[in-house]
Amino acid sequence: TERTLVLVKPDGVRRGLIGEIIRRIEAKGYRIAEAHLRTADRDVLTHHYEEHKGKPFYEPLVSFMSSGPLMALVVEGNRVIEGFRSLAGTTDPTTAAPGTIRGDLARDWGLPVAQNLVHGSDSPQSAQREIALWFPHIHQGH
Ligand code: GTP
Ligand code: MG
Numbered sequence: 001t002e003r004t005l006v007l008v009k010p011d012g013v014r015r016g017l018i019g020e021i022i023r024r025i026e027a028k029g030y031r032i033a034e035a036h037l038r039t040a041d042r043d044v045l046t047h048h049y050e051e052h053k054g055k056p057f058y059e060p061l062v063s064f065m066s067s068g069p070l071m072a073l074v075v076e077g078n079r080v081i082e083g084f085r086s087l088a089g090t091t092d093p094t095t096a097a098p099g100t101i102r103g104d105l106a107r108d109w110g111l112p113v114a115q116n117l118v119h120g121s122d123s124p125q126s127a128q129r130e131i132a133l134w135f136p137h138i139h140q141g142h
Contacts, residue, residue, distance in 0.1 A: 003033065004081045005130035007119040008071035010064065011106075013037075018071050021101060021118060025075055028087060034074035034135050040066050047133050060112035072134045081127055084120040091116060 008021050022032060040048075045062045052058050075084060089100025093116045096102035102116045109115055121127035132140060 001076055001078055002080050002124070002127075003074055003076050003131060004084050004121045004127045005119075005134055006073040006075050006084060006121075007134075008073070009115070009117055009119060010066075010068040010070050011115040012117040013069050013071060015105075015117075017105060017117065020105065022073070024087060024101060025073075025084070028083065030075045030077040030080050030083065032073055033076045034072075034138060036072045036135065037069050038072065039069050042066055044133060048130060057113050064111075064113050064115065074131055074135060074138070081121055081124060085122065088116075088118050088120050093117075 006025070008018050012018060012021060025032065042062060045065050046053075049058065049061060049065075052061065077083065087101060089096030089102035091102075092108075092114060093102040093106035094108045096106070096116075098104060101118055106115065106117045121130050128140065131138070
């Protein structure tokens, strides 16, 4: 079985959508293996988004992601990395497909960075790295 790192971003927590997002993950059949509500400091976010360093949206992204509590989750199930990204929808919430988390629940608010409610790891390598970053105490196995 596979694991992925999901974040309910600060917009999702502020809008009271933690339950709705976890409901969709569980309804799909995946299992919540770990959960942690926290406000991320810039240090963890610098590591989390190191692939985006230097891009124009990097600073607004880090500011937004540290703007309030977020919910970090480890989600488990066969092909969950691909499956959660499919549940989440595409990055731009304006055009994300209806039926997806971003397509149903997010939109463009005219802000410098897309507030698109959730993050999901994009590969097995990212998942392993991100789970170790957000949940440093848990056993990395499987
Ligand atoms: P994550 O699951 O958060 O990693 O989203 P993603 O994999 O769909 O997108 P990506 O990793 O490419 O970008 C990370 C985040 O940066 C996105 O979720 C957006 O919030 C923001 N972002 C990415 N690309 C753009 C862009 O072209 N313009 C703006 N304004 N924001 C962007
Ligand atoms: Mg990404």
